[in-house]
Structures are given as C-alpha cells and as structure tokens.
Amino acid sequence: MVAAATRPPDPRRRALLRGRLHTPHPLRPPWALDERAFVDACTGCGACVAACPERVLVIGEGRLPVFDPGLGECTFCTDCASACEARAFRSVTDIAWALQARVAETCLTLHGIVCSSCRDGCGESAIHFPVTSRVPTPVVAADRCTGCGACVAGCPSAAISLRPVTSEDAAHV
Numbered sequence: 615m616v617a618a619a620t621r622p623p624d625p626r627r628r629a630l631l632r633g634r635l636h637t638p639h640p641l642r643p644p645w646a647l648d649e650r651a652f653v654d655a656c657t658g659c660g661a662c663v664a665a666c667p668e669r670v671l672v673i674g675e676g677r678l679p680v681f682d683p684g685l686g687e688c689t690f691c692t693d694c695a696s697a698c699e700a701r702a703f704r705s706v707t708d709i710a711w712a713l714q715a716r717v718a719e720t721c722l723t724l725h726g727i728v729c730s731s732c733r734d735g736c737g738e739s740a741i742h743f744p745v746t747s748r749v750p751t752p753v754v755a756a757d758r759c760t761g762c763g764a765c766v767a768g769c770p771s772a773a774i775s776l777r778p779v780t781s782e783d784a785a786h787v
Contacts, residue, residue: 641681641776643671643694644710645703653678655702665697670763683763683776687735690762712779713761715741715754721773723751732765732774741765 639649643662646652658677670688674680681688690710695703715732722729726749733741733752740758743750756779765774 639778640674640678641683641713642711643679643681643703644688644690645692645695645706645708646679646711647702647704652702655700656698657700657702659700661697661699662694662703665693667691667693681763683766684772686767687737687762687764690760711761713776714756714759714779715761715765716775716777717752717754718773718775720771721751721769722771723749729770731768731770735764735768737764738762 642649642652643666647655653676656678658673660673660677660679662679663671663673668686668689668691670682670685671679671694672682672685679694688710692706695706715736717732723743728749730743730752733743738758738760740755740760741752742755743752761776763776766776
C-alpha cells in the first residue's frame with residue numbers, strides 16, 4: 615500500500631466544504647507569497663514558526679503558519695523567510711506585506727472612555743488622536759502603518775485588527 619502524502623490539507627477546500635466561500639485569508643508571515651501560491655508551496659514544516667524570535671507566528675489550519683498580532687508585534691527580522699526551504703516566501707527586499715490597522719466600533723474611545731493604548735504600542739507613530747472637545751478617537755495614518763501588529767495586543771477591547779490594504783485604501787493615502 616502506498617503511504618499517504620504528508621502534504622497538509624488545503625484550507626480553501628475545507629472552507630468550501632464548511633460553506634465559507636468568502637472567508638478572509640488568514641494573516642500569513644511577512645513576505646509570504648500570495649495566498650494561493652503560499653498554500654501550494656508551504657509544506658507545513660513549521661520552520662518559520664520555530665525561527666520567529668517574537669513568537670507571533672503560530673501553526674494554523676492545515677498546519678500552515680499564521681501571524682497572530684494578538685501575541686505581539688512583528689519586528690520584520692526576516693528569520694521566518696530565511697528558515698523556509700520550500701520557497702513559500704518572496705524576497706525580503708520586497709515590502710513585507712500590505713496590512714493596516716483598523717479600529718472597530720468596540721473601541722473604548724467611541725464609547726466615551728479615554729484610552730490610547732493603540733497609540734502607545736505603535737513604534738511608527740501611525741496612530742494619532744486628533745484634538746477635539748470630546749474623547750479623541752484613534753486615526754490610523756495609512757502611510758505610516760507597517761501592519762506590525764504592535765497596536766493589536768495592547769488594545770483592552772480587542773478593537774484593533776489588521777486587514778489587507780485594498781486599492782480603495784491606497785487611493786486615500
């Protein structure tokens with residue numbers, strides 16, 4: 615009998631079978647190939663996860679690596695890409711990824727509670743609070759946000775998330 619392939623199951627197929635046709639792609643490590651190419655190239659070995667000094671990469675569905683900004687920030691050290699023998703990453707001289715912080719309706723400031731933990735965590739000064747006569751709310755400067763996730767873990771109401779930058783977002787920079 616021929617042994618089954620050790621290739622991880624394709625998460626797109628599982629999503630289809632579960633009726634989730636339009637689920638957003640998981641956040642992949644920096645410099646990962648586009649989702650389809652990454653899923654095809656990644657062997658699920660976990661070398662990139664083991665190499666991450668910040669421990670923000672975890673094994674996700676299908677044994678594929680996922681960036682979890684709730685665990686901390688990505689410092690763009692390139693160790694994950696260097697550890698990959700499967701060629702599932704682009705050149706580290708390219709832009710790491712096109713992610714940007716987003717503020718949800720659960721933000722404490724939108725409910726009149728003073729908070730600035732997202733700004734305090736952001737080393738790029740991409741989040742600011744415009745002066746106003748009310749409790750100021752955070753504004754993300756798209757041209758400064760690297761998508762590192764430093765703002766996510768510190769948010770007490772889990773109102774900050776990272777989302778891929780769309781062409782519409784890029785037009786407003």
